[in-house]
Amino acid sequence: MQQVQHFIGGSFQPAFNGARFEKRSPLDRTLIAQIAEGGAAEIDAAVRAARAALHGDWARLGTDKRCAMLHAVADEITRRFDDFVQAEEADTGQPHHVIAHAFVPRGAANFKVFADVVKNVPAESFQLDTPDGRGALNYALRKPKGVIGVICPWNAPLLLMTWKVGPALACGNTVIVKPSEETPLSAALLGEVMNTVGVPAGVYNVVHGFGPGSAGEALTRHEGVNAITFTGETRTGTAIMQAAAGGIRDVSFELGGKNAGLVFADADFEAAVDGIFRSAFMNTGQVCLGTERVYVERPIFERFVAALKARCEAVVYGRPQDPGANYGPLISEEHRRKVLSYYAAAVAEGATVVTGGGVPSMPGALAEGSWVQPTIWTGLPESARVVQEEIFGPCCHIRPFDTEDEVLALANANRYGLATTIWTRDLARAHRVAGAIEVGVAWVNSWFLRDLRTPFGGSKQSGIGREGGVHSLEFYTELRNVCVKL
Ligand SMILES: NC(=O)C1=CN([C@@H]2O[C@H](COP(=O)(O)OP(=O)(O)OC[C@H]3O[C@@H](n4cnc5c(N)ncnc54)[C@H](O)[C@@H]3O)[C@@H](O)[C@H]2O)C=CC1
Ligand SMILES: O=C(O)/C=C/C=C(\O)C(=O)O
Numbered sequence: 001m002q003q004v005q006h007f008i009g010g011s012f013q014p015a016f017n018g019a020r021f022e023k024r025s026p027l028d029r030t031l032i033a034q035i036a037e038g039g040a041a042e043i044d045a046a047v048r049a050a051r052a053a054l055h056g057d058w059a060r061l062g063t064d065k066r067c068a069m070l071h072a073v074a075d076e077i078t079r080r081f082d083d084f085v086q087a088e089e090a091d092t093g094q095p096h097h098v099i100a101h102a103f104v105p106r107g108a109a110n111f112k113v114f115a116d117v118v119k120n121v122p123a124e125s126f127q128l129d130t131p132d133g134r135g136a137l138n139y140a141l142r143k144p145k146g147v148i149g150v151i152c153p154w155n156a157p158l159l160l161m162t163w164k165v166g167p168a169l170a171c172g173n174t175v176i177v178k179p180s181e182e183t184p185l186s187a188a189l190l191g192e193v194m195n196t197v198g199v200p201a202g203v204y205n206v207v208h209g210f211g212p213g214s215a216g217e218a219l220t221r222h223e224g225v226n227a228i229t230f231t232g233e234t235r236t237g238t239a240i241m242q243a244a245a246g247g248i249r250d251v252s253f254e255l256g257g258k259n260a261g262l263v264f265a266d267a268d269f270e271a272a273v274d275g276i277f278r279s280a281f282m283n284t285g286q287v288c289l290g291t292e293r294v295y296v297e298r299p300i301f302e303r304f305v306a307a308l309k310a311r312c313e314a315v316v317y318g319r320p321q322d323p324g325a326n327y328g329p330l331i332s333e334e335h336r337r338k339v340l341s342y343y344a345a346a347v348a349e350g351a352t353v354v355t356g357g358g359v360p361s362m363p364g365a366l367a368e369g370s371w372v373q374p375t376i377w378t379g380l381p382e383s384a385r386v387v388q389e390e391i392f393g394p395c396c397h398i399r400p401f402d403t404e405d406e407v408l409a410l411a412n413a414n415r416y417g418l419a420t421t422i423w424t425r426d427l428a429r430a431h432r433v434a435g436a437i438e439v440g441v442a443w444v445n446s447w448f449l450r451d452l453r454t455p456f457g458g459s460k461q462s463g464i465g466r467e468g469g470v471h472s473l474e475f476y477t478e479l480r481n482v483c484v485k486l
Contacts, residue, residue, distance in 0.1 A: 007191030009049035010201025053202030146226030257418030285394030339393035
């Protein structure tokens, strides 16, 4: 039985009071690890370690050596690729190709890209005229913000954690990570990587545990934490924002979504079906950028629904390592209950269930896992709960539309504004729609095509702030203006 410990001040440590919780496989509920359960005491120890590191060897390294070290972290993740793949597969049960091709490589890229951004961003400077004619020179210095609290969800654990840890460390901060209680393994593994590479003790810390009344809340309330970056549910973001108000700490939030996919009749049909299929069902629909509302122009509506249905009915359920398996379980039994409650709500609200709507029959031990069928509905009004609320499961509602104005109004009539995917061959329309839709990220004839230099985040209730490229530096550094009288 794997025992997973906290990583504080460069060493693995058990829970201070001996508390542990269980991690069970989403595939079949087998116990795969026991995890140290942290609280206020561990968070306090981690904050002290992180604060000491902030002013110690880490600060003395300088930008070049620090960034070289982050490249070494990326190389070590790549060297231990199989270990990370195994950890993510064990935690999430997702197919091997998703983890090995999409998620783990991003773990390495998140360190390299931000190390390079930090080294290459120029400083802002202004010359000022003064009455004596000699002038003054202003220039801005970027200073690390301090100790950063990083609170992560379970749906793409390594990718989403390193997306924050990479830029935070590149900017010279130290971090305390609170991974999701559902997916603790890769954050622990990254501690081993940090030690192998020689990252100074206390720069990267991990405290495992839960949210309210546990490690998560303790991290957000600790006055030694200078800023909090969080990915997760909008409701949790509200609680964290309230905690961060104490001490006036900055927050960066990537929250929920109820993303619309727009398919116009002139789109490359096969590409659109494939793109919407991936966006709605990849990772068993547990992707914040995923599409749960699909709007299809009327002339191709019936054909599109039939094609998407065929794709759903061809998925191959199985363990990550099973040959041909391309569809995994939901993360937990608790999450399955939530998703199935929406499947029931859709029927109660009068949906036509095009496909799915229940639990697949699984052989042997897999029958214990958190499996659900990919599901498509049609026929619901926009006011239906499953059309308005984030489900975070493998499901979507498809509705026909007749005009561009109509589909824009439908897409924008939601409290979230994270992402969209637009399918059309008419480039003028693509630019128009991408400009009019209320989201942080708009993909045209693509989905989840990520350039890490671009701004990433959500509008409306999908988040606060943008990370990515230089935008990450805005959050992870303080700008100090120096004015020199010449
Ligand atoms: N916008 C984006 O980029 C992304 C957003 N998400 C969102 O994440 C959600 C799914 O992830 P979950 O792990 O279920 O989210 P969650 O909000 O339940 O939990 C996320 C993390 O917050 C911690 N937490 C919970 N309550 C807390 C509190 N009061 N104080 C401090 N920490 C607390 C949890 O322990 C966990 O580590 C979905 O709503 C999804 O849309 C997920 C991925 C990307
Ligand atoms: O690419 C990113 O930075 C964020 C990706 C988000 C997910 O992978 C997700 O929510 O699953």
